[in-house]
Amino acid sequence: MKAKRSPVLDVPGLEATARAAVRNESFRDAIAAYKELLKRERRPEWETGLSEAYLHRARQVAAKGMFQEAVLLWENHAAHAPSADLSAEYVGWLLQAGQPVKLAQAMVSLTGPVAASPLGAQLTEAVALLALDNDKLTAALSGNHPILRDRPVVRRAIEAYAARRDEDAATALQQISSRSPYRSVRMVLKALLSREENPESTREQLARVDRSSLCRDFAEAVSRSLDEPVGGMESTDGKSKQQAVIARLSGFGKEPLALLRDAERAGQIDRPRALVELTLRHRQTLGDAVTCRLCRAALIGAPDAIPLYEKAFGKLPPFEASRTRALHAEQQRDIDAALLHWDRCLTALGKSPDDAQGRLGRALILRHKAKLCASERGQSAVRWLEESLAFDPDDKPTYLVATALAERSGDAKLAQSWLDRSLKRFPADTDILMAGLEAASRRKAFKKAAGYAKSVLQIDPIHSRARQFLLDAHLGHARKQLRAGRPDRARQEAEQARALDRQGRSAALCFIEGLVDYCEGRFEACAQRFEQGWAIAGAGLAARFQLAMETELAGTTLAAAGGPIRLAPRLEKGYLPDKPALMGLIKAIAQYREEGRPAFGRALKGLAAMLKKGLVQARLSEDDFVVLCQALADCGQFELVADCARQGLRHTPLAPGLVYFAVLANCKGDPARLMPHDERLLARAAEEAHRTGNRRASALISSFMDKFVESVEDSFGPDLDLPPGMEDVDPDQVMELLNRLMEIEAMSRDERIACLAEGGSTAPFRSLSNEQLMFAVFSKMLSDMGVDPAILGDDFPFGGAPQRGRRR
Amino acid sequence: MDTPFEILGIDEDADDEAIKKAYLRAVRACPPERDADAFRRVREAYELISDEKQRHAYRLFHYAPPDLAAALRRAVKGGVPERPDAATLIGAFQECVRSARFGTRGEG
Numbered sequence: 063m064k065a066k067r068s069p070v071l072d073v074p075g076l077e078a079t080a081r082a083a084v085r086n087e088s089f090r091d092a093i094a095a096y097k098e099l100l101k102r103e104r105r106p107e108w109e110t111g112l113s114e115a116y117l118h119r120a121r122q123v124a125a126k127g128m129f130q131e132a133v134l135l136w137e138n139h140a141a142h143a144p145s146a147d148l149s150a151e152y153v154g155w156l157l158q159a160g161q162p163v164k165l166a167q168a169m170v171s172l173t174g175p176v177a178a179s180p181l182g183a184q185l186t187e188a189v190a191l192l193a194l195d196n197d198k199l200t201a202a203l204s205g206n207h208p209i210l211r212d213r214p215v216v217r218r219a220i221e222a223y224a225a226r227r228d229e230d231a232a233t234a235l236q237q238i239s240s241r242s243p244y245r246s247v248r249m250v251l252k253a254l255l256s257r258e259e260n261p262e263s264t265r266e267q268l269a270r271v272d273r274s275s276l277c278r279d280f281a282e283a284v285s286r287s288l289d290e291p292v293g294g295m296e297s298t299d300g301k302s303k304q305q306a307v308i309a310r311l312s313g314f315g316k317e318p319l320a321l322l323r324d325a326e327r328a329g330q331i332d333r334p335r336a337l338v339e340l341t342l343r344h345r346q347t348l349g350d351a352v353t354c355r356l357c358r359a360a361l362i363g364a365p366d367a368i369p370l371y372e373k374a375f376g377k378l379p380p381f382e383a384s385r386t387r388a389l390h391a392e393q394q395r396d397i398d399a400a401l402l403h404w405d406r407c408l409t410a411l412g413k414s415p416d417d418a419q420g421r422l423g424r425a426l427i428l429r430h431k432a433k434l435c436a437s438e439r440g441q442s443a444v445r446w447l448e449e450s451l452a453f454d455p456d457d458k459p460t461y462l463v464a465t466a467l468a469e470r471s472g473d474a475k476l477a478q479s480w481l482d483r484s485l486k487r488f489p490a491d492t493d494i495l496m497a498g499l500e501a502a503s504r505r506k507a508f509k510k511a512a513g514y515a516k517s518v519l520q521i522d523p524i525h526s527r528a529r530q531f532l533l534d535a536h537l538g539h540a541r542k543q544l545r546a547g548r549p550d551r552a553r554q555e556a557e558q559a560r561a562l563d564r565q566g567r568s569a570a571l572c573f574i575e576g577l578v579d580y581c582e583g584r585f586e587a588c589a590q591r592f593e594q595g596w597a598i599a600g601a602g603l604a605a606r607f608q609l610a611m612e613t614e615l616a617g618t619t620l621a622a623a624g625g626p627i628r629l630a631p632r633l634e635k636g637y638l639p640d641k642p643a644l645m646g647l648i649k650a651i652a653q654y655r656e657e658g659r660p661a662f663g664r665a666l667k668g669l670a671a672m673l674k675k676g677l678v679q680a681r682l683s684e685d686d687f688v689v690l691c692q693a694l695a696d697c698g699q700f701e702l703v704a705d706c707a708r709q710g711l712r713h714t715p716l717a718p719g720l721v722y723f724a725v726l727a728n729c730k731g732d733p734a735r736l737m738p739h740d741e742r743l744l745a746r747a748a749e750e751a752h753r754t755g756n757r758r759a760s761a762l763i764s765s766f767m768d769k770f771v772e773s774v775e776d777s778f779g780p781d782l783d784l785p786p787g788m789e790d791v792d793p794d795q796v797m798e799l800l801n802r803l804m805e806i807e808a809m810s811r812d813e814r815i816a817c818l819a820e821g822g823s824t825a826p827f828r829s830l831s832n833e834q835l836m837f838a839v840f841s842k843m844l845s846d847m848g849v850d851p852a853i854l855g856d857d858f859p860f861g862g863a864p865q866r867g868r869r870r
Numbered sequence: 871m872d873t874p875f876e877i878l879g880i881d882e883d884a885d886d887e888a889i890k891k892a893y894l895r896a897v898r899a900c901p902p903e904r905d906a907d908a909f910r911r912v913r914e915a916y917e918l919i920s921d922e923k924q925r926h927a928y929r930l931f932h933y934a935p936p937d938l939a940a941a942l943r944r945a946v947k948g949g950v951p952e953r954p955d956a957a958t959l960i961g962a963f964q965e966c967v968r969s970a971r972f973g974t975r976g977e978g
Contacts, residue, residue, distance in 0.1 A: 150972035157967060181972055188967045194960045217960075224956040247963055258951060276966040292943050299969065303961035306954065313949035325942035334935075341938055347945045359936035389933050419926070426927050454923075 073102060080111060089119035113142035124151070129159035147176050153185055162192045166202035180274050187276050190243035194220075212242045219251055228255055246277040250284070257311065261288050280304055287312055292322065321347060334363030335370075342374050350375075358382075362389045381410035397434055404431050425454035432463070440471035444480075458488055462497055469501065477501065492518050492525060499531060508535055533562045533571070540574050544616040549581035569599035573612040580626040592630040601631070603639040603669065603676070604646035610665040611654055639676035641686065647673075648693040655696055662697035670702060677709040684714045688758070691723035695731065703727040718751035718759035722766065733766050734773035738803050741770075806839050814839050872940075874915035874928065886921055893920075 071079065080095035096112035099105070120135035132155045140146045148168055156165045169189045172182050190209045193199045194217065203210050219234035232255060238248045253267035265288060271281040279297075283304060287294025291312035298304040309319055324344065331337050337360045345353040357371045365387050372378055378386070388403030404427050411424050428450035432443035447464040451457065461484035468477035481498055488494045495518045502511035512535050518528035536559035543552035556575050563571055572595030579588035592609065599605035609630050639647070651662065666673070682690070687710030694702045704727035710720040725744050729735040736744075744763055751759035809817070814835040815827045827835065875882050878892040893916040900908035918932070919925045954962070 153972045154970075157970075184970065184972050188970065188972075191963050191967050194963060195957075217956075220959050221956045224953055224959060226953065250963075254953075276970045277963065279969075280962060280966050292946055301962070301965040301968065303958055303965050306958050307962045310952045310954040310958070313951045314946070315949060318946040321942050321946050325939045325946075328942060329939035331938075337936060337938055341936070344938075344942060344945070348941055349945075352941055352945075356936040356938055356941060359934065360938075362933050363935065385930065389931070393933070422923065422926050423930065426923070426930055430927075430931055457923075 071098075073099065076102075080108075080115075084111070084115065084118075087118070087122075089115045089122060093119060109142050113139050113146070116142065120155075121151070124155055124158075129155045130161075133159050133161065133164070148172060148181065148185075150181050153181070153188070157188070162189070162196055162199045163202050165189055165192070166199050170202065170204070170207075183274065184276060186243045187246065191247070191276065208241075209243055212238055212244045216244045216247055216251075219248075223251055223255060231255060246271050246275040246281070250277055250281055253281070253284070254311075257288075264288065283308060284311070295322065317347075334360045335367045338364060338367040338370055342370065345374065358386070361386050362393065365390045379410075381407055381414075384410060392434070397438075400434060401431055421453040425450040425452075425457065428453075429457075429460060429463075432467075436463075436467055440467045441473070443467050444471070444476065456487070458484075458491065458493065461487065462493065465497055465501070474505075490521055492522050492528075495521075496525075496527065499528065503531070508538075511535070529562055533559050533568065536562070537568075537570055537574060540578070541612075541615045544574070544577055544581065547581075547617075549578045552581075553578045566594070567598065569595040569605065569608050570612060571595075572598060573609050574616070576629075577612065577616050577626055580629070585629060588626055589629040592626075596631045599650070600643065600646045602633070602637070602643040602646065603672065604643065604650045605631075606633060607647055607665055607669060608650050610668060611650075611662075614664050633672075637672065638679050639672060641680045641682055644673075644676055644680055644682070644686070644690060648689060651693045651697060662699065666697065666699055666702070673702060674705050677706055682710070682713070684710060684717045684720065687713070688717075688719040688723070691720065691726075695723065695726060698731065700727045700730050716747070716750060718747035718754075718756055719762065721747035722759060722762050726766065733770035736770045738807050742807075803840070806836055806843075809839070811835065818842065874918045877911055877915040878919075889916070889919060 076095050076099050080092050083092035083095060092115040093112060096108050096115055099108045100112060116135050116139035120132045120139060124132035136152045166189050169185045176182050193209050193213055200210055215234050215237045219231045222231035222234060235248050235252055238244050249267055249271050253264045256263045265285050268281040268285040271278050283294050283297045286297055287308045294308045295305045328340055338357050341353055341356045354375055361367055361371055368378060384403045384406035388400050388407060391399035391403060407427055408424055411420050414420050428446045432446040436443045444464050444467050447460050450460060465477055465480040465484060468480050481501055484494045485498060495514050499511045499514035502514060512532060515528040515532045518525050536555045540552045540555035543555060556578055559571050572591050576588045576591030579591055596605045599608045609627060613627055687706060691703050691706045694706060703723050707720045707724035707727060710717060721743055725740040728740055748760060748763045811832060815824045817839050818827050878896055880888055880892045896912040902909040918928050
């Protein structure tokens with residue numbers, strides 16, 4: 063076959079070819095092009111181009127492990143760039159290519175600053191070390207080179223050390239100067255000479271080996287082996303001669319070395335059965351107890367290896383065999399199999415003597431079974447917990463877990479009976495009493511809950527949760543009395559609350575006390591109380607909010623304009639809430655939400671303008687905006703959520719969390735109101751959240767979309783209350799229509815016009831607005847489906863409905 | 871992986887008191903401000919076996935993959951120290967060149 067000949071190119075063509083080849087990293091072609099150019103004329107830029115192409119090509123072939131080729135290419139590069147210094151990569155390739163003689167030649171050719179550089183010193187040391195048993199290499203050196211001078215002395219020292227002629231070795235080492243290329247070898251040898259007598263001195267001398275020396279790692283490995291021989295060997299990074307040196311120094315024979323190799327292998331085995339086999343092979347070295355323990359652990363990963371184990375150690379007791387299989391099943395997440403094997407364990411224990419250990423084992427296994435399926439089979443779990451108490455009756459956590467599980471499974475009666483049993487068994491236990499308190503609070507049995515809280519405080523007077531609960535209960539009662547127009551009783555409740563808030567940390571209590579004073583006509587005292595509460599609440603936005611909340615909660619009369627609030631401190635004119643003030647507001651909102659107090663709308667109403675200005679001015683991060691949006695959304699303040707999200711998006715456009723809240727605000731918190739445009743925004747935000755690993759935004763969007771889908775299914779399911787005219791439309795068709803809605807919105811204006819014109823004249827449609835076009839396309843689609851477009855009424859699905867008159 | 875008993879340096883049949891003593895000794899040897907990781911290991915080990923019920927549960931349900939590599943390394947015992955021969959030692963010095971990264975050492 064004839065070789066394909068390249069067309070003969072002129073100079074500009076060749077230059078373009080060379081440049082394109084470099085750009086495409088086809089350095090071989092670039093070399094050919096530059097060579098051709100240089101045949102025509104020896105221009106310096108082409109010389110440089112050729113030199114660079116050689117260098118890049120050298121790196122390419124070195125990356126493929128072709129070091130001899132890389133060496134030649136680098137030498138070509140240097141030939142065309144006479145000013146190129148010796149490079150570290152070239153030295154590395156020479157070593158990889160096994161060309162020590164060239165390495166020596168490179169060292170000899172070093173001049174000027176490169177000779178004195180770290181690379182120059184390392185190259186000299188490398189040649190010196192390789193020359194220790196390479197006579198050919200020494201031929202490349204001139205007669206008075208330090209390597210030639212010191213090499214025989216170092217060899218003499220090594221031989222004397224190996225033969226335990228320590229004095230001869232020390233004498234030889236003294237002849238090596240501190241500037242010799244063998245200075246690091248001298249230090250290591252000196253250190254080794256003192257190893258048997260004075261290990262501390264060995265350590266010190268090894269630490270003095272220069273950081274840039276090639277012998278540094280070896281010195282460190284030898285030093286480490288003084289304390290940890292195995293660790294020292296491992297840190298040689300697989301260098302067999304260095305390992306052998308450390309092995310000899312540490313007194314390791316062949317067998318331990320083989321063991322270490324097996325240990326390295328064992329670390330890489332991820333099949334439990336293979337691990338059992340390897341463990342059994344080393345039984346003699348490891349001893350029976352360790353082998354047995356390791357095998358038992360490995361069997362959990364591979365119960366099919368039980369026969370191997372039994373061959374070595376005899377039959378596994380039935381309990382152990384079942385336990386191994388149960389744990390294996392748990393690993394495989396096969397809960398049914400796990401429960402079956404744990405039952406077999408219980409049977410085995412039932413057959414053994416009824417001692418304390420056996421009884422405890424049965425109780426623990428029953429509780430373990432309950433834990434395994436607590437989330438899916440709550441009632442069975444409670445039954446097993448009950449059974450476990452027959453064997454270990456005083457296990458407090460079991461009572462608490464059983465109560466919680468019964469509650470979670472919705473069996474209030476059972477939960478209460480467990481709680482009663484717990485209280486009977488542990489009447490003075492604060493954990494159990496607190497469980498009672500929580501349960502009573504959930505049932506809204508506040509009197510009972512308060513009783514539990516008092517019991518807890520009798521046992522533990524500084525129990526913060528019980529104290530807070532009681533304080534909140536008294537505040538709640540005080541508000542109730544204020545609403546009922548009984549300030550005297552409200553005062554009694556406030557006084558009891560005050561006894562629980564000795565450090566005066568409750569702003570709410572101060573505000574309530576102030577309201578009581580106001581109702582009793584003590585305006586001065588009221589103003590003082592308000593001032594105290596104001597200071598505790600931070601004297602800013604949060605204080606104003608809390609005061610507004612308390613007056614709202616105390617009743618409409620007090621909340622009316624000109625009421626007690628006029629006696630409260632005022633925010634300065636032009637006050638703008640900063641970041642801490644906004645965060646304080648979030649905290650206060652959360653606190654009232656926790657207590658289940660509504661009326662946020664009225665309390666926040668007076669603050670809206672201030673809050674909006676604060677959102678513009680305060681330096682808030684994306685996270686701050688999200689947290690604020692969340693707090694406001696929890697209060698149902700969607701207008702404020704919209705403002706907050708908008709401001710946040712000004713700072714961080716497309717932040718997925720903020721896009722979510724903007725959409726949530728548009729829908730007034732109701733996923734069923736989601737518009738196609740917002741749906742697309744949310745889809746993009748979800749992608750962005752996924753891409754950036756923003757789990758919080760992902761979760762929020764995903765939950766919202768789930769609710770949206772549910773609402774769509776609810777609206778178009780079989781028992782649907784469809785709009786008039788659509789009753790007979792196939793639900794699948796309706797879903798199809800919803801999908802098409804999104805397509806219409808994504809169409810360009812021209813596409814919509816083309817869709818309406820159906821191949822005819824487009825002129826009649828050109829004068830329509832975008833909204834009218836969209837409506838017309840949608841109506842056409844409905845007509846095609848046999849549905850009367852009039853069903854749309856004013857509910858145009860693309861945001862604002864076009865004017866009726868204009869639609870027609 | 872070491873068992874909690876090994877971490878605290880006690881026998882597997884140690885009682886509550888012995889375990890607590892070993893725990894306090896271990897905490898004194900590596901207080902959290904000196905070696906937070908070691909302290910955490912000791913603390914976790916103690917919590918797993920601090921009383922009879924915990925120990926029983928540990929034996930019944932705890933599973934950690936067996937660390938055969940560590941056991942084998944522990945089983946390696948040194949003998950009487952010897953000196954390497956000259957050829958091995960020369961070979962060891964020459965291996966220093968094998969993995970050298972030229973121009974990059976001693977700069978950190």
